[in-house]
Amino acid sequence: MTLDDLTQRLRDFAAARDWEPFHTPKNLTMALSGEVGELIALFQWLTPEESAAWRTDPAREFNVEDEIADVTLYLLRLADVLGIDLIAAANAKVDRNEKRFPPLPR
Amino acid sequence: MTLDDLTQRLRDFAAARDWEPFHTPKNLTMALSGEVGELIALFQWLTPEESAAWRTDPAREFNVEDEIADVTLYLLRLADVLGIDLIAAANAKVDRNEKRFPPLPR
Amino acid sequence: MTLDDLTQRLRDFAAARDWEPFHTPKNLTMALSGEVGELIALFQWLTPEESAAWRTDPAREFNVEDEIADVTLYLLRLADVLGIDLIAAANAKVDRNEKRFPPLPR
Amino acid sequence: MTLDDLTQRLRDFAAARDWEPFHTPKNLTMALSGEVGELIALFQWLTPEESAAWRTDPAREFNVEDEIADVTLYLLRLADVLGIDLIAAANAKVDRNEKRFPPLPR
Numbered sequence: 001m002t003l004d005d006l007t008q009r010l011r012d013f014a015a016a017r018d019w020e021p022f023h024t025p026k027n028l029t030m031a032l033s034g035e036v037g038e039l040i041a042l043f044q045w046l047t048p049e050e051s052a053a054w055r056t057d058p059a060r061e062f063n064v065e066d067e068i069a070d071v072t073l074y075l076l077r078l079a080d081v082l083g084i085d086l087i088a089a090a091n092a093k094v095d096r097n098e099k100r101f102p103p104l105p106r
Numbered sequence: 107m108t109l110d111d112l113t114q115r116l117r118d119f120a121a122a123r124d125w126e127p128f129h130t131p132k133n134l135t136m137a138l139s140g141e142v143g144e145l146i147a148l149f150q151w152l153t154p155e156e157s158a159a160w161r162t163d164p165a166r167e168f169n170v171e172d173e174i175a176d177v178t179l180y181l182l183r184l185a186d187v188l189g190i191d192l193i194a195a196a197n198a199k200v201d202r203n204e205k206r207f208p209p210l211p212r
Numbered sequence: 213m214t215l216d217d218l219t220q221r222l223r224d225f226a227a228a229r230d231w232e233p234f235h236t237p238k239n240l241t242m243a244l245s246g247e248v249g250e251l252i253a254l255f256q257w258l259t260p261e262e263s264a265a266w267r268t269d270p271a272r273e274f275n276v277e278d279e280i281a282d283v284t285l286y287l288l289r290l291a292d293v294l295g296i297d298l299i300a301a302a303n304a305k306v307d308r309n310e311k312r313f314p315p316l317p318r
Numbered sequence: 319m320t321l322d323d324l325t326q327r328l329r330d331f332a333a334a335r336d337w338e339p340f341h342t343p344k345n346l347t348m349a350l351s352g353e354v355g356e357l358i359a360l361f362q363w364l365t366p367e368e369s370a371a372w373r374t375d376p377a378r379e380f381n382v383e384d385e386i387a388d389v390t391l392y393l394l395r396l397a398d399v400l401g402i403d404l405i406a407a408a409n410a411k412v413d414r415n416e417k418r419f420p421p422l423p424r
Contacts, residue, residue, distance in 0.1 A: 143355010
């Protein structure tokens with residue numbers, strides 16, 4: 001399954017439920033924000049070190065995978081509705097970041 | 107460029123700047139949240155209809171692509187640090203959603 | 213009950229549960245962000261017009277009041293931990309906004 | 319200046335700029351979320367300990383006060399538009415939390 005396959009699956013999913021009218025860019029940024037809020041809540045009381053050991057708690061493990069999945073789904077759906085190629089846009093941004101933040105001399 | 111290539115590029119980018127110690131799951135969820143905040147701000151005063159016509163303003167067009175790229179970069183970096191396969195996790199979530207939200211009868 | 217009374221109540225609440233070590237500015241901004249995510253989720257699929265008629269659904273009515281309360285509690289707790297007088301800071305910001313956004317001529 | 323005075327000031331501010339039509343609950347939750355995103359970004363790379371020492375950097379000090387002010391302003395404006403008494407709602411929530419999280423025995 002590629003990113004494009006998953007995007008198509010989400011498009012079909014929305015169509016089969018008549019959800020397309022709800023999936024405006026405005027609404028989808030809100031949905032994305034809500035899911036990121038659920039993800040951040042899973043780490044809020046952990047120290048940075050504890051957050052790196054997140055797999056030690058099985059319930060947390062499921063929840064983190066579940067919430068990061070939701071974030072991914074809304075991000076893909078938003079990009080599809082916006083007509084943006086996420087990989088190309090992200091790659092172009094790394095190009096700009098390379099110039100903005102030069103690597104350390106070695 | 108695939109998702110895996112981009113993930114590797116971000117890994118190299120962080121290593122070349124000694125940023126890895128900052129890239130804990132906790133910190134990266136915060137960075138993700140901050141970027142989603144910048145994205146949502148671009149749509150906050152638009153009607154849903156105006157949000158769908160976002161490409162009519164060239165400055166907004168650049169900013170939306172720039173911010174959604176930042177969201178993507180932090181999401182990929184977070185998934186890499188967590189050791190989560192985003193496509194697999196997202197696909198498994200759609201499987202669960204198929205059961206939770208049955209399609210409309212046609 | 214004033215804002216200061218409520219702030220004191222939250223201070224006592226945290227102390228009675230030994231939660232103070234968790235209430236760093238970093239953690240509290242995450243908690244605030246998580247609660248705002250829950251609040252935004254209540255409005256994500258509504259049109260702006262429907263969002264203005266939010267009291268027509270009793271379940272939503274309770275949820276909106278509950279979530280905005282959570283946002284308020286974490287904001288007050290964060291301000292207390294930071295040692296910031298919220299009213300003074302907000303008022304100073306409106307002063308700056310008055311200069312940045314002149315009123316319309318009437 | 320009380321919370322009610324500040325709320326009234328924001329009401330007048332919006333009216334003097336014809337911003338009221340933009341200030342729907344939906345839009346204001348987005349604006350609130352965007353400002354929380356800017357606040358969280360100020361703490362994302364800090365350790366919890368560094369976040370507690372946030373006043374050691376004068377630029378950060380100004381930015382934190384500025385962003386928490388923005389969060390406060392949008393929260394007050396949202397509560398006003400929703401017709402919610404923030405102090406009463408927050409206080410009622412602490413009542414519920416008292417039952418949900420009993421204090422430690424001493």
